[in-house]
Amino acid sequence: MKFTTTLLASSAIVGAGTLAFADAHGNMAKEMTLVSWGGAYQASQDKAYVQPYLEMHPDVTAVWDESSAEAVAKLRAMNEAGNVTWDLVDVVAADAIRLCDEGLAMEIDADEVLAAAPDGTSASDDFGDLLVSDCFIPQIVYSTTFGYRTDMVGDTPPTKICDVFDTDAYPGKRALEKRPINNMEWALLCDGVDKADVYDVLATPEGQEKALAKLDTIKDDVIWWSAGADTPQLLADGEIVMGSTYNGRLFSVIEEQKQPVAMLWDAQVFDLDGWIIPAGLPDDRLARVMDFVKFATDTQRLADQSKYISYGPARLSSAPLVGQHADMGIDMAPHMPTDPANAQNTFLYNYEFWADYRDDIDAKFQAWLAQ
Amino acid sequence: MVALTPISRKPVSFYVPVVAAAGAIAGLFVGTANGSGFMGVIVGAIIAGALAFLLTQIVKNEKLGRWATTVIVAIVGYFAAGIPGLIIGAAFGWFFSWFSFWLYEGRYRARVAPYLTPGQVLWHFAFRVICGAIFIFLITPILVVMPLSFNAENFFTFTPEMLSFDPAGYSLKHYRDFFNSSDWQGAVLNSIKIAPAATFLSVSFGTLAAIGLSQQHVPFRRAIMAILISPMIVPLIISAAGMYFFYSRVGLQGTYLGVVLAHAALGIPFVIITVTATLVGFDRSLTRAAANMGANPVTTFFRVQMPLILPGVISGGLFAFITSFDEVVVVLFVGSAGQKTLPWQMFTGLREQISPTILAVATILVAISICLLTVVELLRRRSERLRGMSPA
Numbered sequence: 001m002k003f004t005t006t007l008l009a010s011s012a013i014v015g016a017g018t019l020a021f022a023d024a025h026g027n028m029a030k031e032m033t034l035v036s037w038g039g040a041y042q043a044s045q046d047k048a049y050v051q052p053y054l055e056m057h058p059d060v061t062a063v064w065d066e067s068s069a070e071a072v073a074k075l076r077a078m079n080e081a082g083n084v085t086w087d088l089v090d091v092v093a094a095d096a097i098r099l100c101d102e103g104l105a106m107e108i109d110a111d112e113v114l115a116a117a118p119d120g121t122s123a124s125d126d127f128g129d130l131l132v133s134d135c136f137i138p139q140i141v142y143s144t145t146f147g148y149r150t151d152m153v154g155d156t157p158p159t160k161i162c163d164v165f166d167t168d169a170y171p172g173k174r175a176l177e178k179r180p181i182n183n184m185e186w187a188l189l190c191d192g193v194d195k196a197d198v199y200d201v202l203a204t205p206e207g208q209e210k211a212l213a214k215l216d217t218i219k220d221d222v223i224w225w226s227a228g229a230d231t232p233q234l235l236a237d238g239e240i241v242m243g244s245t246y247n248g249r250l251f252s253v254i255e256e257q258k259q260p261v262a263m264l265w266d267a268q269v270f271d272l273d274g275w276i277i278p279a280g281l282p283d284d285r286l287a288r289v290m291d292f293v294k295f296a297t298d299t300q301r302l303a304d305q306s307k308y309i310s311y312g313p314a315r316l317s318s319a320p321l322v323g324q325h326a327d328m329g330i331d332m333a334p335h336m337p338t339d340p341a342n343a344q345n346t347f348l349y350n351y352e353f354w355a356d357y358r359d360d361i362d363a364k365f366q367a368w369l370a371q
Numbered sequence: 372m373v374a375l376t377p378i379s380r381k382p383v384s385f386y387v388p389v390v391a392a393a394g395a396i397a398g399l400f401v402g403t404a405n406g407s408g409f410m411g412v413i414v415g416a417i418i419a420g421a422l423a424f425l426l427t428q429i430v431k432n433e434k435l436g437r438w439a440t441t442v443i444v445a446i447v448g449y450f451a452a453g454i455p456g457l458i459i460g461a462a463f464g465w466f467f468s469w470f471s472f473w474l475y476e477g478r479y480r481a482r483v484a485p486y487l488t489p490g491q492v493l494w495h496f497a498f499r500v501i502c503g504a505i506f507i508f509l510i511t512p513i514l515v516v517m518p519l520s521f522n523a524e525n526f527f528t529f530t531p532e533m534l535s536f537d538p539a540g541y542s543l544k545h546y547r548d549f550f551n552s553s554d555w556q557g558a559v560l561n562s563i564k565i566a567p568a569a570t571f572l573s574v575s576f577g578t579l580a581a582i583g584l585s586q587q588h589v590p591f592r593r594a595i596m597a598i599l600i601s602p603m604i605v606p607l608i609i610s611a612a613g614m615y616f617f618y619s620r621v622g623l624q625g626t627y628l629g630v631v632l633a634h635a636a637l638g639i640p641f642v643i644i645t646v647t648a649t650l651v652g653f654d655r656s657l658t659r660a661a662a663n664m665g666a667n668p669v670t671t672f673f674r675v676q677m678p679l680i681l682p683g684v685i686s687g688g689l690f691a692f693i694t695s696f697d698e699v700v701v702v703l704f705v706g707s708a709g710q711k712t713l714p715w716q717m718f719t720g721l722r723e724q725i726s727p728t729i730l731a732v733a734t735i736l737v738a739i740s741i742c743l744l745t746v747v748e749l750l751r752r753r754s755e756r757l758r759g760m761s762p763a
Contacts, residue, residue, distance in 0.1 A: 085707045
């Protein structure tokens with residue numbers, strides 16, 4: 001804060017003309033409310049960039065709010081009540097797109113707001129295609145993929161996504177997420193649809209029927225989950241033989257909790273998670289958030305985050321800096337969903353498709369579930 | 372009465388089927404746990420029926436028969452499922468051997484009136500069994516939480532080590548997590564700040580409202596009462612959403628004061644109801660006597676009325692405290708992250724990571740609740756004793 005103090009002092013001397021400048025840059029709010037998902041993911045953010053930032057600025061405090069799961073609804077309510085209490089919100093890319101469309105998130109210019117890579121590459125090139133919305137500041141790439149109990153699959157562990165649909169070879173319950181996204185794609189893929197055609201087929205009513213019919217073949221063996229923590233619990237219990245969840249959760253089950261579980265990376269679905277800044281923040285809070293977000297999403301900070309959780313950094317320039325786990329000392333690169341060995345057959349969450357078809361397919365999926 | 376009731380041995384055709392039926396119910400649970408409820412029923416009925424016949428008709432010596440059955444079934448249980456099997460087996464063996472002789476000797480008749488018909492005797496015991504079953508149904512989820520909170524692993528699972536009572540399967544690490552985590556400690560601190568303040572407001576306003584509303588001459592008493600009680604009846608989510616928008620506008624959203632006021636509104640109905648109930652037994656001539664002797668209304672209230680209705684005030688206050696301490700919906704709306712209370716922390720913790728730390732917290736809270744309810748019960752007894760309603 002020395003710099004700003006000097007700035008304030010000098011601006012006071014120079015006069016009213018420069019005072020406006022000091023207002024924008026010196027008068028930053030002393031408190032930030034950061035919204036995230038809780039659990040190990042929030043802990044990784046806290047260790048990788050929030051605590052370092054607070055050490056650099058000892059007069060600033062940060063409060064966590066674990067409300068990302070209902071961020072869209074809450075931001076709408078805050079906006080309606082004219083009382084936005086959040087400063088920076090961690091959301092998945094699909095929610096960011098929605099919030100941006102509704103005008104609840106602030107549009108930003110990546111090159112202006114975010115730090116350039118150490119070699120001088122501009123932020124927009126460094127993040128590349130991952131800047132899926134004008135409001136979205138990506139942090140990590142995660143994937144939704146399967147884990148299986150190594151002691152319940154015999155001598156031939158599953159290697160392909162279609163093994164999930166093979167109840168003869170792998171009897172037992174499976175855990176799938178209680179929503180059509182991902183499940184429909186996997187069902188079509190295992191029903192013989194070419195990977196390139198999956199979304200074309202899924203856009204047609206016949207294709208949707210086809211996917212549901214494929215899911216119907218294992219419906220009796222499925223336990224539906226809605227929280228990311230469900231599948232790890234079910235796997236640890238031995239209630240299920242395999243189940244989908246976020247790859248970081250499975251990493252924790254395998255490496256930290258030492259459960260007899262292994263990863264099935266085939267047909268994993270990449271998705272992005274990142275920050276949005278709520279629209280309409282007062283100047284002092286906005287200045288603080290801008291300062292923080294520039295620091296928190298630079299190349300080194302995003303690489304640091306991968307020391308604590310097995311999610312891939314969203315910047316290209318961070319990838320070479322991925323090192324070892326902070327406590328366990330194991331190499332993190334092989335646990336990243338983006339590692340070449342794991343990423344042989346992958347999907348990227350199709351934001352456009354699901355924005356257009358989500359309501360329709362959701363209704364059909366729920367009706368099918370209720371049958 | 373006990374001596375008058377004739378006791379006689381019963382025929383085989385009566386007690387063997389009854390014991391077999393009890394065995395079938397036990398078999399249903401064991402069988403369902405092992406994948407086939409139907410097989411469990413059949414096997415359970417056969418084993419229990421055979422046991423009853425064997426004990427009463429062949430062994431005959433009750434003491435020997437009961438001990439032998441308990442030990443043998445316990446040993447079978449031990450070889451089937453280790454130490455938990457041993458305990459469950461001993462319990463089963465003890466129960467079924469006792470049950471067989473109890474029916475065979477006709478001892479079940481001893482404690483009931485001699486003129487009851489067989490149907491009435493059956494109902495007499497069936498009623499008790501049903502009450503017991505309901506009690507177990509209600510209490511089991513709470514009891515299961517307690518041993519799980521000492522789990523050495525990070526999952527809600529009874530590990531094999533726990534089931535064999537291996538000390539390595541148990542640990543206090545979730546209690547350590549709770550006491551060492553700044554999130555949890557901050558949440559406890561917030562709850563401790565908010566709940567007493569909300570209780571104080573609820574008790575003050577609730578008691579005054581109850582006293583006022585119990586006066587005959589207050590107009591629209593019933594309507595006012597209904598409005599004051601309404602937070603109890605209106606779905607919480609509706610109150611919460613309403614408070615959110617209102618408090619946002621007046622600048623109370625996300626402040627301690629806002630959460631305290633919201634919780635006070637939820638607690639007031641409990642205080643009104645309990646205090647109104649105690650006021651029914653309050654003799655109004657006492658206040659007139661006090662006034663006659665020159666005491667002003669405030670003095671009368673604190674010196675005469677308050678001591679007499681104190682048990683009602685305190686139990687209302689305890690309910691208000693528990694309401695605030697347990698409340699999650701309203702605080703999620705009215706509070707912001709800075710006012711994260713214990714239930715809020717539990718709610719997010721349970722959704723994002725299923726960690727037994729929550730079970731440790733739950734165990735601690737159950738212990739606190741038991742203490743509070745014990746206090747309420749002791750106060751109630753004391754007030755009854757003071758009023759001479761029950762012998763001291």
